[in-house]
Amino acid sequence: MIRGNHIGTTFGSSEFSDPRDLRPSNFLELSSIPDKLKQLIGYAVLAPSAHNTQPWLFRVVDKTIDIIADRSRALPVVDAEDKGLLISCGTCAGILTQALEATGFVFKRTFLPDPSFPDLIARFRITAEKEPKENWINDLNSIRLRRSARAGFITQPLPLAVAEKLINQRDESGVRLAFWQDAQSESAVLSSVVHADRELSSDKHYRRENASWINPIRARTHDGIPTDSTQIAPTEEIWSPDLSFASSGDRTTLLGAIFTEGDRPLDWIKAGSLLADSLIQASKQGLSAAITTHLIAFPGMKNQFRAVSSPKEHIQVLIRVGFAKRCPLTPRRPIHDVMLQPGYAG
Numbered sequence: 515m516i517r518g519n520h521i522g523t524t525f526g527s528s529e530f531s532d533p534r535d536l537r538p539s540n541f542l543e544l545s546s547i548p549d550k551l552k553q554l555i556g557y558a559v560l561a562p563s564a565h566n567t568q569p570w571l572f573r574v575v576d577k578t579i580d581i582i583a584d585r586s587r588a589l590p591v592v593d594a595e596d597k598g599l600l601i602s603c604g605t606c607a608g609i610l611t612q613a614l615e616a617t618g619f620v621f622k623r624t625f626l627p628d629p630s631f632p633d634l635i636a637r638f639r640i641t642a643e644k645e646p647k648e649n650w651i652n653d654l655n656s657i658r659l660r661r662s663a664r665a666g667f668i669t670q671p672l673p674l675a676v677a678e679k680l681i682n683q684r685d686e687s688g689v690r691l692a693f694w695q696d697a698q699s700e701s702a703v704l705s706s707v708v709h710a711d712r713e714l715s716s717d718k719h720y721r722r723e724n725a726s727w728i729n730p731i732r733a734r735t736h737d738g739i740p741t742d743s744t745q746i747a748p749t750e751e752i753w754s755p756d757l758s759f760a761s762s763g764d765r766t767t768l769l770g771a772i773f774t775e776g777d778r779p780l781d782w783i784k785a786g787s788l789l790a791d792s793l794i795q796a797s798k799q800g801l802s803a804a805i806t807t808h809l810i811a812f813p814g815m816k817n818q819f820r821a822v823s824s825p826k827e828h829i830q831v832l833i834r835v836g837f838a839k840r841c842p843l844t845p846r847r848p849i850h851d852v853m854l855q856p857g858y859a860g
C-alpha cells in the first residue's frame with residue numbers, strides 16, 4: 515500500500531504549489547510536455563473527493579501520467595471497501611481526461627492497467643499534441659471554479675434547456691446517469707437520504723470520522739473541509755424534497771444517480787469518471803451539485819431506486835444539481851505533496 519507521506523517530489527515546490535492558484539493562461543507559458551502534464555495534474559487535483567480526502571498520487575514518466583490510489587486517506591467507517599475512495603480517484607481521472615482534451619493532448623487512457631498493482635487506477639499515455647480546443651480556457655475554468663453545493667441550493671427554477679442538457683448526458687460502457695422524473699419517487703429518495711444521515715449520526719464512530727475531516731484545522735492541512743472558511747448547510751437542508759417540484763412541477767433541483775452493471779473497483783472508477791463529466795457539464799451551466807455515496811448504501815435504500823434503475827444495476831453515486839448558494843472553495847494539497855518519484859513502483 516502506498517502512503518502519501520514518504521514520497522519524494524519530481525519537481526520543486528516553488529514552480530507552482532497551490533492548485534487553487536492555477537490559471538489557464540499559465541499553460542501558455544510552458545513548452546515541454548512534462549511541464550504541461552504536471553500543470554494539468556494541478557487541475558486533476560481540483561476534482562471532488564469524499565470529505566475532500568484527495569486520496570490520489572501521481573507519477574509522470576516521459577509522456578505517461580499514472581494516477582495511484584493513496585489508501586492511507588481512506589474513510590474506514592463509512593467506506594470500508596474503499597468504494598468511495600475509488601470513485602473519488604475515478605473522478606480525478608475524469609477531470610484529468612477533460613483537462614488533457616481541452617489543451618489538445620491526444621492520449622490513450624487505461625483504467626487498472628496492471629493487475630499486479632491494483633492501486634494503479636489510471637494510466638494516460640500521450641501519443642500526440644494538437645492545438646488546444648477552441649473553448650479550452652472555458653473548459654479549464656469550469657474545472658477550476660466547480661465546487662460542491664455545500665451551503666445548499668437557492669430556490670431558482672431550472673430552465674428547461676439546462677435541465678434537458680443534463681438529463682440527456684451520455685452513458686459510458688455500462689455506466690449510466692439517470693435522473694428522477696416524478697416528484698413523488700424523488701421525494702421518497704430525498705427523505706430516505708435525510709433519514710440515513712440521522713441514523714448514521716447516532717453512531718459515535720461515524721461522528722468521529724466526520725469530525726476528523728471536517729474541522730477548523732483543515733485549513734492548515736489543505737485537505738478535508740475547514741469549517742471556519744467553508745460554509746456547510748445541514749444534510750437535511752441540502753437533501754430536503756423540492757417543494758416546488760411537488761406542488762407545481764417546476765424544478766429547482768434535479769436528482770440523479772450513477773448506476774453500473776457490476777460492483778467492482780473498475781465499475782467504481784468508471785462511475786467516478788462519469789461523475790466528473792456530469793459535474794463539469796453542470797459547472798458550465800452555472801450549476802453545482804451535492805454528492806453522496808455512503809448515504810445510499812444505508813440498509814433499505816436500494817428499494818428507493820427502482821423508479822430509475824433495473825434490479826441488476828448498482829447505484830454508486832447520488833447527485834443533486836441546482837443553483838447553489840455561494841460558498842468558498844475547499845483547499846487542495848500542494849502539487850509537490852501528490853507527486854511520486856518517477857521510479858516508485860508501489
Ligand SMILES: Cc1cc2nc3c(=O)[nH]c(=O)nc-3n(C[C@H](O)[C@H](O)[C@H](O)COP(=O)(O)O)c2cc1C
Binds near residue numbers: 601663739804807843
Ligand atoms: C465519492 C464522493 C463522495 C462524497 N460524499 C459526500 C457526502 O456524503 N456529503 C457531502 O456533503 N459531500 C460529499 N462529497 C463532496 C465532497 O465533500 C467535496 O467534493 C469535497 O469536500 C471537495 O469540495 P469541492 O467538491 O467543493 O471541491 C463527496 C464527493 C465525492 C467525490
